[in-house]
Amino acid sequence: MNxxxxxxAAMRATEPDLWESLDLxxxxxxxxxLRRRRRAAAGGxxxxxAALVVVGVTVGVRFARPPGQLPPPAPAVSAPTTSAPxxxxxIPGTESRKPIGEVVSSGIRYGTEERVFYFxxxxxxxxxxxxxxxxxxxxxxxxxxIADYLVNDVAGSDRRPGFHEIGYESSPAAPTYAPVxxxxxxxxxxxxxxxxxxxxRVTARLARWSMDTDVVxxxxxxxxxxxxxxxxxxxxxxxxxxxx
Amino acid sequence: xxxxxxxxxxxxxVASGRLVHAAFLMTGDHHQAExxxxxxxxxTYAAWSRVRDDDAYGYARTxxxxxxxxxxxxxxxxxxxxxxxxxxxGDVADEVTTRRWLLGVLGALSxxxxxxxxxxxxxxLPEAQVARELDVSLGTVKSTSSRALExxxxxxxxxxxxxGRRR
Numbered sequence: 001m002n003x004x005x006x007x008x009a010a011m012r013a014t015e016p017d018l019w020e021s022l023d024l025x026x027x028x029x030x031x032x033x034l035r036r037r038r039r040a041a042a043g044g045x046x047x048x049x050a051a052l053v054v055v056g057v058t059v060g061v062r063f064a065r066p067p068g069q070l071p072p073p074a075p076a077v078s079a080p081t082t083s084a085p086x087x088x089x090x091i092p093g094t095e096s097r098k099p100i101g102e103v104v105s106s107g108i109r110y111g112t113e114e115r116v117f118y119f120x121x122x123x124x125x126x127x128x129x130x131x132x133x134x135x136x137x138x139x140x141x142x143x144x145x146i147a148d149y150l151v152n153d154v155a156g157s158d159r160r161p162g163f164h165e166i167g168y169e170s171s172p173a174a175p176t177y178a179p180v181x182x183x184x185x186x187x188x189x190x191x192x193x194x195x196x197x198x199x200x201r202v203t204a205r206l207a208r209w210s211m212d213t214d215v216v217x218x219x220x221x222x223x224x225x226x227x228x229x230x231x232x233x234x235x236x237x238x239x240x241x242x243x244x
Numbered sequence: 245x246x247x248x249x250x251x252x253x254x255x256x257x258v259a260s261g262r263l264v265h266a267a268f269l270m271t272g273d274h275h276q277a278e279x280x281x282x283x284x285x286x287x288t289y290a291a292w293s294r295v296r297d298d299d300a301y302g303y304a305r306t307x308x309x310x311x312x313x314x315x316x317x318x319x320x321x322x323x324x325x326x327x328x329x330x331x332x333x334g335d336v337a338d339e340v341t342t343r344r345w346l347l348g349v350l351g352a353l354s355x356x357x358x359x360x361x362x363x364x365x366x367x368x369l370p371e372a373q374v375a376r377e378l379d380v381s382l383g384t385v386k387s388t389s390s391r392a393l394e395x396x397x398x399x400x401x402x403x404x405x406x407x408g409r410r411r
Contacts, residue, residue, distance in 0.1 A: 003396045004365060010346045011269060011366045019260035019281065024253055027282060031289030198380060229379050230313045232356070 097121060100132060101211035103139065106219060110178040112141040117183060117217050119209065122152045129157035134217065136167055136180045149180045159214070161188045162244075163234060169227035179227035183219035185209070188244050190216045190236040197225055197232055252292050256285050259301055263308055269362045270312050270355070272347055284308035305367060309359060309377055349396050357392040360385055 099118035108115035115138060122133040133152030137145050151167040158164065166184035186193060193204040193216070202224045209215035216236075225231070236244040263284055267277035284307040288300060295303040350358055356378075363374045364385075371389070375382045 003393060007346075007349070007361070007396060008365045010342050011265075011362070014343050014346060015265045016261045018257065019264045019278075021278065022256065022260045022285075023282075024256055027256060027285045028249065028252070028289055030286045031292070034286060034290040198384065226379070230310065 099135075099145070101209055103137075103145070104207040104209075104217055105139075106181070106205070108181060108222065110138070113138045113178065115178070115181065115219075116145070117207070117219065118145075119211070120147075120150070122150075124152070124154070127153070127155060129159075130154070132158050134164075134167070134183070134185050136183050136219075138178055148178065151184065159187055159212070162186065163236070166231070166234070168230065179222060181219045181222045181227055182225050182229070182231065183217070186216045186218060186236050186244075187214050188216070188236065189214070189238050190218075190244055191239040192237040192241070193218045193234065194237070195220060195225065195231040195234045197229060199232075248292055248296065251296060252289050255296075255300055256289075259304060260285065263304060266305070266362055266366055267308055267312060269346075269350060269366060270309075270358050272351060276312075280308050280311045283311050306377055309363065313355075313359060313378065352395050353392050356380075357388055357395070360388050361392050364389055 097120040099120055101119060103116045103118040106115040106117065115136065118135050118137065119132045120135055121131060124130050130153045133150045135147045136149040137147045139145055149167050149169075151165040152158070153160075153164055163186050164184060166182060167180060168182055169180040182195070190206065193206060195202045195204060202220055204218040204220050207217045209217060238244055260281060264277050264281035267280040268274060271277055271280070284304045287307045288295065288304040291303065292300070350361070353361065359378060360374055363369050363377060364371065369377070371385045372382055375385045378385070380388075
């Protein structure tokens with residue numbers, strides 16, 4: 001038996017017949033809820049249920065872990081600082097929730113539409129310290145806001161120092177008309193945010209949130225990081241280039 | 245229960261063992277593995293009408309892998325090689341020995357190497373498909389796989405008791 005055969009045999013020998021603790025009712029209940037959210041997102045509305053802990057309207061579901069199991073990501077990556085993009089004034093539109101603070105213009109355009117980022121209120125009774133979520137939306141030519149993707153924390157506090165949930169385009173294999181760039185927010189004095197992809201260091205664009213300058217919204221240019229491509233690592237640096 | 249729900253329930257019962265085991269092989273963490281498997285099943289159920297007649301298992305596997313790859317950005321935890329779950333089948337000593345060996349050799353690999361090894365040798369996916377699922381180049385799969393196997397060669401040894409699957 002060579003090492004591949006030994007490895008294959010060992011992986012299969014330790015495989016359980018069934019996952020005995022599978023909670024099928026919970027899976028189907030959460031799946032139905034996620035399906036409703038996807039439909040709501042497709043209609044341009046942002047809807048959050050109080051009963052389910054959800055990350056992203058169109059992508060993932062995270063479940064609360066015990067304390068200490070959701071550490072802030074901090075692979076060791078050194079990097080230069082980044083430039084800050086502009087922000088703009090909120091414009092009311094079909095977004096069902098009023099954005100909190102200024103809507104951030106990314107400069108990424110899809111014809112007459114522009115990719116924007118903004119916070120909206122969220123209500124998760126089981127997680128009272130999470131009250132905001134970050135939306136990757138589009139601003140139409142008439143100023144209407146369309147919510148494409150929402151990320152919010154599912155445990156702890158939305159102002160915990162460090163990185164929070166990161167949003168990814170959910171259909172990388174079938175690009176949509178306006179693919180969502182990889183985006184998220186960091187709490188702390190970040191002056192630069194660097195991601196790593198296939199050994200490459202990529203610099204995020206940053207904007208401070210108008211309601212709390214400790215909150216740094218970031219996103220990666222789709223020309224630099226393919227939408228949907230998972231980051232291998234991400235780190236933040238202060239104005240002196242020191243890791244945070 | 246609607247027909248689609250019945251089909252999904254059967255799918256989940258059959259697929260869940262492999263999904264949670266694959267996630268465990270990739271992470272070495274039972275809690276994280278069950279979390280990932282549950283996420284994969286939730287999202288598969290959410291898309292069931294679209295994937296039920298296509299490749300539901302492949303869809304669930306892709307969701308699982310993406311979920312875990314997403315977790316690579318977090319600090320790598322030490323491999324809990326002493327974390328031996330309760331075994332249900334016979335030959336407990338053999339399984340414990342095998343599991344310790346397996347966790348030892350996988351623990352020597354990086355998260356990307358583990359993912360490639362699991363997709364390639366547990367799910368038996370062709371290299372090109374591994375590349376697509378991890379969104380890396382075919383060359384990366386080949387070179388990483390080769391490096392991973394070299395690590396196994398030099399550091400892994402072999403379990404003393406396992407020569408194949410006991411079913």
